[in-house]
Amino acid sequence: MLEHMHQKSSICVFGLSCFLILLVTFPKAFSLVHPISVKGNYFLDSVTNEPFYIKGVDYQPGGSSGVSDSVDPLSDPQTCARDILLFQDLGINTIRVYSINPELNHDICMTMLAAAGIYLVLDVNSPSPNQHINRYEPWLTYNLDYLEHVFKVVEQFSYYNNTLGFFAGNEIVNDRVSSKNSPVYIKAVIRDMKSYIEYNSPRQIPVGYSAADDLSYRVSLSDYLECIDEHPNDSVDFYGVNSYQWCGEQTFYTSGYNVLVDDYSSYSRPVFFSEYGCNEVTPRQFEEVQALYSNDMIDVFSGGLIYEFTQEPNNYGLVEIEEETGNVKLKEDYLSLKSQFQQLPELDHLQVNLNMKKNAKEAQNRLKASQYSQPRCSETYQNLDVSKGLPKNIADGLIEAGVQIQRGQYVNLKDSQLKSGYSYTTSNGKPYSIKGSIQRVVDYSSYSSDPLKKVPKDFENCMYDNDLIHDYDEEIITNGNGSSIHILPKLLQTIESWLHKFKKSNT
Numbered sequence: 001m002l003e004h005m006h007q008k009s010s011i012c013v014f015g016l017s018c019f020l021i022l023l024v025t026f027p028k029a030f031s032l033v034h035p036i037s038v039k040g041n042y043f044l045d046s047v048t049n050e051p052f053y054i055k056g057v058d059y060q061p062g063g064s065s066g067v068s069d070s071v072d073p074l075s076d077p078q079t080c081a082r083d084i085l086l087f088q089d090l091g092i093n094t095i096r097v098y099s100i101n102p103e104l105n106h107d108i109c110m111t112m113l114a115a116a117g118i119y120l121v122l123d124v125n126s127p128s129p130n131q132h133i134n135r136y137e138p139w140l141t142y143n144l145d146y147l148e149h150v151f152k153v154v155e156q157f158s159y160y161n162n163t164l165g166f167f168a169g170n171e172i173v174n175d176r177v178s179s180k181n182s183p184v185y186i187k188a189v190i191r192d193m194k195s196y197i198e199y200n201s202p203r204q205i206p207v208g209y210s211a212a213d214d215l216s217y218r219v220s221l222s223d224y225l226e227c228i229d230e231h232p233n234d235s236v237d238f239y240g241v242n243s244y245q246w247c248g249e250q251t252f253y254t255s256g257y258n259v260l261v262d263d264y265s266s267y268s269r270p271v272f273f274s275e276y277g278c279n280e281v282t283p284r285q286f287e288e289v290q291a292l293y294s295n296d297m298i299d300v301f302s303g304g305l306i307y308e309f310t311q312e313p314n315n316y317g318l319v320e321i322e323e324e325t326g327n328v329k330l331k332e333d334y335l336s337l338k339s340q341f342q343q344l345p346e347l348d349h350l351q352v353n354l355n356m357k358k359n360a361k362e363a364q365n366r367l368k369a370s371q372y373s374q375p376r377c378s379e380t381y382q383n384l385d386v387s388k389g390l391p392k393n394i395a396d397g398l399i400e401a402g403v404q405i406q407r408g409q410y411v412n413l414k415d416s417q418l419k420s421g422y423s424y425t426t427s428n429g430k431p432y433s434i435k436g437s438i439q440r441v442v443d444y445s446s447y448s449s450d451p452l453k454k455v456p457k458d459f460e461n462c463m464y465d466n467d468l469i470h471d472y473d474e475e476i477i478t479n480g481n482g483s484s485i486h487i488l489p490k491l492l493q494t495i496e497s498w499l500h501k502f503k504k505s506n507t
C-alpha cells in the first residue's frame with residue numbers, strides 16, 4: 001500500500017449533512033478488489049453495494065492475430081504496463097478483451113489492472129479451431145473440445161476478483177441463416193458456463209452476450225437470451241449491445257439512442273454498450289459519452305466500452321502502436337475521449353437510487369407472479385428460430401471433473417514493473433506527458449482487512465437518520481429457492497464510493 005487510509009474524524013448525528021462530512025473526510029480509503037455482482041438491472045460492487053457503471057474501452061492489440069500460442073493481450077507485462085498507464089490517464093474502470101489463450105500466464109497483467117482499479121469483461125472464444133461456435137452450423141462446433149476451451153478460460157479468470165464477467169459470444173447472430181441456426185446454441189453455451197461457474201468457481205461471475213445491433217434481432221434476441229427456457233442457468237446475467245448509430249454531431253433523439261433506451265427499458269438485467277464509437281466522421285468527438293451517462297440513459301444502460309484502444313485496419317483506434325518499437329502515438333480521438341470523460345458530471349445519485357427501488361419492486365412482482373424474476377421463454381421470437389429447443393446438455397462430466405488449467409492469482413508487483421519503457425507522443429510528434437508509473441488505487445495483496453468494512457459503525461447510524469433512504473433496507477427479494485437477496489444499496493456508501501470513479505480520478 002502506498003498511501004494510508006484516512007481516518008474518519010466526524011461523528012454522524014446530523015442525518016443528511018453528516019454524509020457530506022463523510023464524503024470530505026475519507027475519500028481515499030484503499031479497498032480490496034471487490035467483485036461485481038448483478039442485482040436486477042444493475043451491476044453492483046458486491047461489498048459496498050454501490051451501482052457500478054462501466055466506463056471503458058475494448059482492448060485487443062493486433063486484432064485477431066494478437067492471440068497465439070505465445071502471446072495474447074494480457075500475457076506481456078511490459079505492454080500491459082504501457083497501456084494501463086494510458087487507461088488510468090483516460091480515467092476508465094473497465095476493459096473488454098476478445099480473445100486470450102488460457103495456456104499462458106496472466107497473473108501480472110491482471111494484478112496490474114486490479115491495482116489500477118480496472119475490471120475486465122472477457123470473451124471466452126477465439127478465432128482458433130475448436131475455440132468458437134460456427135454461426136451457420138453450430139452443431140458441428142458445439143462439442144466437448146470447444147467447451148473445454150471455454151471452461152479453461154472461465155476456470156482461470158474466475159480467480160481474479162477484477163474479472164467483471166464473461167461474454168459467451170459476440171455477434172453470433174448477424175444474418176438470416178445464423179438467426180435460424182444459432183440462438184439455441186448461444187443459450188446452451190450460457191447454460192454450460194453458468195453451470196460450470198456454479199459448480200467450480202469461487203464466486204458467481206456474471207455471464208452475458210454481446211450483440212450486433214441489427215434492428216431485425218435487437219429486441220427478439222435480447223428477449224430470448226433473457227428468458228428462462230429450462231432452468232435459470234440458461235438466461236443471461238447481462239446484455240451487451242454493439243452500437244454505432246451516433247455518428248458525428250447528434251443528440252439523444254437524432255441518434256436514435258432514445259429508441260434504444262425504450263427498447264431495453266423493461267429488461268430485467270444490466271444492459272451496456274459492449275462496443276460504441278462510430279467512425280464515419282473523424283476525428284471522433286465522442287459526444288455520445290455525455291448522453292450515455294446522463295439521466296436520459298442511466299436507468300437503462302450501465303455505461304459502455306469505446307471501440308477500440310489500438311488502431312487496427314478498420315480504423316477505430318485511439319492510439320497507434322509503432323510496430324518495430326512498441327512506442328505509442330496518441331490519435332486526436334484519444335484526447336477527445338479523455339476530455340469527454342473528464343467533463344462528465346457526477347451521476348445523479350438520487351435518480352439512480354429511486355430507479356433501483358422501482359427496479360426492485362418490479363423484480364419482486366415478477367417473482368410473486370411466477371417462480372423467477374426473469375420471464376419464462378415463449379414458443380416463438382420474431383426473426384429467430386428457437387423451435388428445436390436447447391441442444392442436449394453434454395457437459396456434465398466435464399463440469400464435474402473440472403478442467404486442468406492454471407488458476408489465476410494476484411502476485412506481488414515490484415514498483416519497477418509498474419513503469420513503462422515505451423515512449424508516448426501526440427499525433428504531431430510532441431512528447432505526451434503522462435505519470436511515470438501506474439498508480440496503485442486498490443490493495444490487491446492484503447487478504448485480511450478491508451478499510452471499507454472497518455468504517456461502517458458511525459456510517460450506519462448516520463444512514464438510518466436519513467429520510468431519503470429510510471425504507472431502503474426493507475427491500476429484500478426472495479428468489480425461487482426461498483433464499484433472500486438484498487437488492488438495494490446503502491446510499492451513503494454508494495455516494496462515497498462513486499466519487500472515486502466519477503470525479504476526475506487523478507488524485
Ligand SMILES: *[C@@H]1O[C@H](CO)[C@@H](O)[C@H](O)[C@H]1NC(C)=O
Pocket residue numbers: 032033034035046047161410443444445446447
Ligand atoms: C476478493 O473478493 C472477496 C469477496 O469480496 C474477498 O473476500 C477477497 O479478499 C478478495 N480478494 C482480493 C485479493 O482482493
Ligand SMILES: *[C@@H]1O[C@H](CO)[C@@H](O)[C@H](O)[C@H]1NC(C)=O
Pocket residue numbers: 191194195198199230231233393
Ligand atoms: C444449473 O446449475 C445447477 C447448480 O445450481 C446444476 O445443479 C444444474 O445441473 C444446472 N442445470 C442445467 C440445466 O445445466
